[in-house]
Amino acid sequence: MKNRDYQQVEPRRARRARRKWEVLPGKNRFLCDGRIMMARQSGVLPLTLGLVLVTCGLFFIFDCPFLVQHLSSCVPAVGGVLFVFVLITLLQTSFSDPGILPRATRDEAAHTETQIDSTGNSSYRPPPRTKEVVINQQVVKLKYCFTCKMFRPPRTSHCSLCDNCVERFDHHCPWVGNCVGKRNYRFFYTFIVSLSFLTAFIFGCVTTHLALRAKDGRGLVFALQESPGSAVELVICFFSVWSILGLSGFHTYLVASNLTTNEDIKGSWSGKSGEDVTNPYSHKNICINCCSVLCAPMPPSLIDRRGLLPADESSQTGGVDMEPPALANKSETNVCTQGPKGLLGSAALSPLMNASCPQGKPQTAHPCPDNPSALTSDPSPELPQSCTAHHISKPHSNTSPPHRAKTRSHKCKRATLRIPDDTADSPASPSCSGPDHGSGAKGHRGASFTADQ
Amino acid sequence: MAETHSLQDMRQQASIAAKVFIQRDYTNGTMCQFQTKFPSELETRMDKQQFEETVRILNNLYAEAEKLGSQSFFEGCLACLTAYTVFICMETHYEKVLKKIAKYIQEQNDKIYAPRGLLLTDPIERGLRVITIFEDRSFSR
Secondary structure, eight states, X not given: OOOOOOOOSSOTTSOOOOBGGGGOOSSEEEETTTTEEEESSOTTHHHHHHHHHHHHHHIIIIIHHHHXXXXXXXXXXXXXXXXXXXXXXXXXXXXXXXXXEOOOOHHHHHHHHHHSOOOOOTXXXXXXXXXXXXETTEEEEEEEETTTTEEOOTTOEEEXXXXXXXXXXXEEETTTTEEEOTTTHHHHHHHHHHHHHHHHHHHHHHHXXXXXXXXXXXXXXXXXXXOHHHHHHHHHHHHHHHHHHHHHHHHHHHHHHTOOHHHHHHTTTTTTTSSOOOOTTOOSSHHHHHHHXXXXXXXXXXXXXXXXXXXXXXXXXXXXXXXXXXXXXXXXXXOOOOOSTTHHHHHTTHHHHHOOSSOOOTTTOOOOOSSGGGGGSOOOSOOOSSOOOTTTSOOOOOOOOHHHHHHHHHHHTSOOSOOTTOOSSOTTTTSTTOHHHHHHHHHHHHTTOOOOO | OHHHHHHHHHHHOTTTEEEEEEEBOOTTSSXXXXXXXXXXXXXXXXXXXXHHHHHHHHHHHHHHHXXXXXXXXXXXXXXXXXXXXXXXXXXXXXXXXXXXXXXXXHHHIIIIIXXXXXXXXXXXXXXXXXXXXXXXXXXXX
16 A cells, blocks of 8 residues: 655745734834835825925926026036935835834733732723933933833833834824834934925026026016926925925924924923923033934834744744844745835825924925814814924823723734725824824733834 | 753743843933842842843943944944935944844853843843843752
8 A cells, every 4th residue: 555645845834934023013014024114104205205206307307408508517416416315315214113112021011010009990091100210310200101011211202193102202204104213313304404405406496497598588487388397396396495494494403402393392391381391311512412313323123023933923922032034035025015005095184183294395284283173174274383293292091991992902903014905993093083092902912012123 | 051042941931930120220311221220039049249240231331332422423424424325234333232232141141140040131122121031930059
């Protein structure tokens, strides 16, 4: 009797080793097998990209040839350098880890719980827990994050849109579709500064171009007819340059005083309450502050997105060891599972909810709603000067009613984050009005996973 | 080394491993520093001085990683001029020091902690929040 045992040499049915990004809690979107990450809602990033590309494209097509002939060949060179700078820094801001803190493991959370006096029962959420620490003779309150199950380090805030605690949280920027935090603030700053230069440069060049064409009495209309693209550029640049310059100026002030947008908006160190408070993180010297924000050693990403999960572990276990990625690069050929699909779909809703950059390109005029009820209103072209960025001003998810947490709990159990047609997030979910539900609900799943590095 | 390996396995078996957490110390701001206070659970296991020395050296290494010196300044300026594309090909100063830290922790585990039935984990595995010390309850000296 022939006994043929067909054994699988390669266990094809064995589970593919999963990467840590696949089980990372939080509302992030991962592309290219974890190499690229951004917020689940990309905000108006496609619009930002589109505006930059269209404006620069028109500039190179309509204005550069004339200006090279009549002015200098440096014009396209400078424009090109600025354009490349803007594009690269924009993509880096959007696609990098802003400084996400991995959630506490089960053991850590339990340890922290035992250290907190908790007299409440399980049917209601206890009041926010805080811990005080003295930093440079200044009392700083560390708040407990119910989602991440840990006391947030100083300057860390929980972004309800991304459902992550982000170190040195500045704001969640819809224009770049990502949080701006410790790791990508320098990219963001370089982006807005170079964008200011680019916008001002293009504006200047277009004006010069039209002026040269219109001279000798031929008139502006004639010039615009000869170069219609310049009209579009003029409009875009005219409206953008003020807001972008303003934003750059504002962030330059923040960098020089070592403040974050979050702290500035909340007035953490401005002594509003009458107390004598100073910023404990400032080095009291503009140059040192600038260096520490922009030139400090680049901190590592604390979430090891491309690390492999041990084969026998699910996401429920903490203490995952770091392993070198075993998969060859070829096997990851373009697993960019997310395309622009879904990005534009959320763009319409997200400006209403996410607008936290105080100023932006005003032709798309996204309001910065000062209160959650602005969620359902139509976008109106007002641009309030101070965006309260309320979703970042509610870092403690302590008011979420328990029943909401239960309904969301099923949704947490779904595999992470990368599903473009994720309909589980109701339009209200990421926004202003409900930072708490996300954070409350995901806590019990999210707390059990710690991503390494 | 063998002791370290068996202790690595111990991490998976929570039943015989107790965990001691050394939390971050924020009194100097957001710099990565850990508390040097000797945890009471380790009193029977090891010497207070040795523990404090380990944490002190780790703190110094992290301070070195985050130091604002001329090297980091030039690195930062170069990176800015190249639109931060150098980070793709260059290992940052922080990453270099993290490797040093990993080596130091491995050394400490082999020389001091493993012989006492303890295991230090690299805080980078916990998002630089805590140093976890696994305590092998079944270990007897």
